[in-house]
Amino acid sequence: MRSPVIGLTGPTGAGKSTWSAAFRALHCTVIDCDRLARRAVEQPQVRQALEQAFGAEIYRDGVLNRRLLATRAFADAQSVQKLNAATHPAIRAAILSELHAAERKSRAVIIDAPQLYEGGLETVCTTVAAVLAPEPLRLARILQRDKISREEAVRRMASQFGEAFFRSHADWILDGTLPPAEVPAHAERQLRIWLGECL
Numbered sequence: 001m002r003s004p005v006i007g008l009t010g011p012t013g014a015g016k017s018t019w020s021a022a023f024r025a026l027h028c029t030v031i032d033c034d035r036l037a038r039r040a041v042e043q044p045q046v047r048q049a050l051e052q053a054f055g056a057e058i059y060r061d062g063v064l065n066r067r068l069l070a071t072r073a074f075a076d077a078q079s080v081q082k083l084n085a086a087t088h089p090a091i092r093a094a095i096l097s098e099l100h101a102a103e104r105k106s107r108a109v110i111i112d113a114p115q116l117y118e119g120g121l122e123t124v125c126t127t128v129a130a131v132l133a134p135e136p137l138r139l140a141r142i143l144q145r146d147k148i149s150r151e152e153a154v155r156r157m158a159s160q161f162g163e164a165f166f167r168s169h170a171d172w173i174l175d176g177t178l179p180p181a182e183v184p185a186h187a188e189r190q191l192r193i194w195l196g197e198c199l
């Protein structure tokens, strides 16, 4: 039988990683799309598309300057679209390949994808959960985590869907403000609901 496939999404800094770590500890397979994206940008056809859209200087000795690409790609909506067009097909292929490998072997598969809807990945999910937290808290978290300027952080946040979108599209909302120590118990309860629904 196929395992349920849970899309785990939400805006930057909401706390998806805390929830996905809890699901991993519950023996779910977690497909981490940020990790797959890091691999995708090393593929020749993705590199070529990114260089064409954002300039050859974003790679140096074959290594992507992520900060420079981020500055250019999150500058406006059109640039974000170019970034997605260059990277999403390869990321999607990698996700589907990992999904195929995991689908019959895991208790559940969690696709941890900030760009789940932009990539059209909700169509392969049994259900979608969005992790949400208030914007000021998310901003503080990513300033701390990513060591970027406030301006860069605000631009990146503005390039994503807002809370209202996630509330109206996701099937479940998960609390990104819970103390981390409390997340595992909530994740276990949530997983039971999903497994019950999907049996």
Ligand SMILES: CC(C)(COP(=O)(O)OP(=O)(O)OC[C@H]1O[C@@H](n2cnc3c(N)ncnc32)[C@H](O)[C@@H]1O)[C@@H](O)C(=O)NCCC(=O)NCCS
Pocket: 011, 012, 013, 033, 034, 037, 038, 041, 066, 067, 069, 070, 073, 080, 083, 084, 087, 088, 091, 113, 114, 115, 116, 119, 156, 159, 160
């Ligand atoms: C532009 C890049 C090089 C910046 O790298 P950087 O190390 O600064 O950020 P990192 O990759 O760790 O992503 C951090 C967060 O930024 C946000 N983000 C990443 N890509 C995008 C995007 N295309 N649109 C909006 N937000 C994005 C996500 O919330 C992500 O979790 C990188 O984010 C990238 O390659 N993005 C395109 C691929 C993509 O869409 N990834 C999301 C996978 S679903």
Ligand SMILES: Nc1ncnc2c1ncn2[C@@H]1O[C@H](COP(=O)(O)OP(=O)(O)OP(=O)(O)O)[C@@H](O)[C@H]1O
Pocket: 010, 011, 012, 013, 014, 015, 016, 017, 018, 034, 114, 131, 141, 142, 145, 176, 177, 178, 179, 180
């Ligand atoms: N429940 C929480 N309580 C306190 N801090 C948290 C919590 N969840 C996450 N954090 C911290 O906030 C930062 C951002 O969280 P996380 O990496 O999970 O974001 P994300 O939702 O995966 O966002 P992105 O899409 O940017 O990767 C991290 O440094 C993390 O340690």
